[in-house]
Amino acid sequence: MGIEEIRKEIDRIDEEIVRLLNERVAACKKAGVAKGGIAILDLDRERRVLERVASKSEEAPSEGIRAVYREVISMCRRVQRPVTVAFLGPEGSFSHEVASKHFGSSSRLLPSRRIRNIFTEVDLGGADLGVVPFENSLEGAVNDTLDCLVEYPVSIVGEALFRINQNLIVDPEVTSLSQIERVYSHPQALAQCDGYITKHLNDKEIIVTESTARAVEHILRDQRGAAIGSKVAAELNELKIFEAGIEDSPNNYTRFVVIKKGGSAEGGKKTSLILSIDHVPGSLAAVLNCFAKHGINVTMILSRPLYMRPWEYLFFIDFEGNLGDEKCRTAIEELRKKTRFLRILGSYSELQ
Known part of the structure; x- marks a missing residue:
């Protein structure tokens, strides 16, 4: 088969893909009518769709199939009602990358200056979903997120693990570190790059910013400054990655x-x-025993001080399983008898 015949075959396949996409959009419109015009998000269903279509692929890489279908799902959501997703902004932040990757370009992405603002947007209906950082593998929990999970009537419906790559970002004219006088970044990013800063930037002024993306924006106005942030933030602002x-x-x-x-x-x-729990010996052990006796694996436990009650704490616990499992329901009922307060934040899976 010659190249022209192959191209004609590709064109025919493309036309068939478009025809089938139109069928899918029409079916999603029907689903939207059945939902009463309300965007009912089912991230677990979407995760299963991505897993299923990726498993069907024989030639195309599974991650490529997932990326294409994320956009297909995003487009189909839009014909029902565009989904608004709040994230810790501005554009170019790691939160923005996560929101873009998992909710697609057909979603409305809403940047927020503070984590608390994201919770407020979701609570007041300004956003359908919010994407917030929960913990970092090196620096630990994000306390603002923990506090807001306690204060706001929200639930967790999904999670995403994101590999963090930090870069030294400068004005395009900068060719040497000797030209740099200041370094801008978020406290966590500074901590994650402490070794590099100590070795190469120890004599520079450190300026803390509310996000790595905001740090990068400073370089647009400060040619003697450098920022620690993401590749996407550098590209969006047309700046140079020095290292x-x-x-x-x-x-x-x-x-x-x-x-x-x-x-x-x-x-x-x-x-x-x-x-x-009560501030008495053995109370935490009794809680953990509820999981152990039912063979439930606890994957995370964090403590956070209780306001107005010095030296008493709230505990955040993750465990494997969901409320549809009988052993999990039984353990929760036992926990309620051993705790002052208990609230389920959600049962969910990792986003694909």
């Missing part, structure tokens, strides 16, 4: 969670909850 991958550890991941207003879902592979 890539300056983080101290290659095992630098941030776990993001997706929040929505309302009660928690029952599906998924993991469940998160918050609880408080």
Whole structure:
């Protein structure tokens, strides 16, 4: 078969793909009518769709299939009602990358200056979903997120693990570190790059910013400054990466969670909850024993001080399983008898 015949075959396949996409959009419009015009998000269903279509691929790489279908799902959501996703902005932040990757270009992405603003947008209906950083593999929990999970009536409906690559970003005219006088970045990014800063930037002024993306924006006005941030932020602002991958550890991941207003879902592979206990010996051991006796694996436990009650704490716990599992339901009922307060944040899975 010659090249022209091959191209004609590709054109025919493309036309068939478009025809089938139109059929899918029409079916999604019907689903939108059945939902009463309300965007009912089912991230667990979408995860299963991505897993299923990726498993069917024989020639195309599975990650490529997932990327294409994320956009297909995003487009089909839009014909029902565009989904608004709030993230810690501005554009170019790691939160922006996560939101873009998992919710597609047909979603409306809403940048927020503070984590609390994301929770407020979701609570008041300004956003359907919020993407917030929960913990970093090197620096630990994000306390603002923990506090807001306690204060706001939201649930966790998904999570995403994101590999963090930090870069030293400068004005395009900069050719030497000797031209740099100041370094801008978020406290966590500065901590993640402490070794590089100590070795190469120890004599520079350090200026803390509210996000790495904001740090990069400073370089547009400060040619003697450098920022530590993402490749995407550098590209969006047409700046230069002086050195890539300056983080101290290659095992630098941030776990993001997706929040929505309302009660928690029952599906998924993991469940998160918050609880408080009496400040007496053995109370925490009794809580953990509820999981152990039912063979439930606890994957994370964090503590956060209780306001107005010095030296007493709230505990954030993740465990494998969901509220559809009988052993998990039984353990939760036992926990309620051993705690002052218990709230299920959600059962969910990792986004594909």
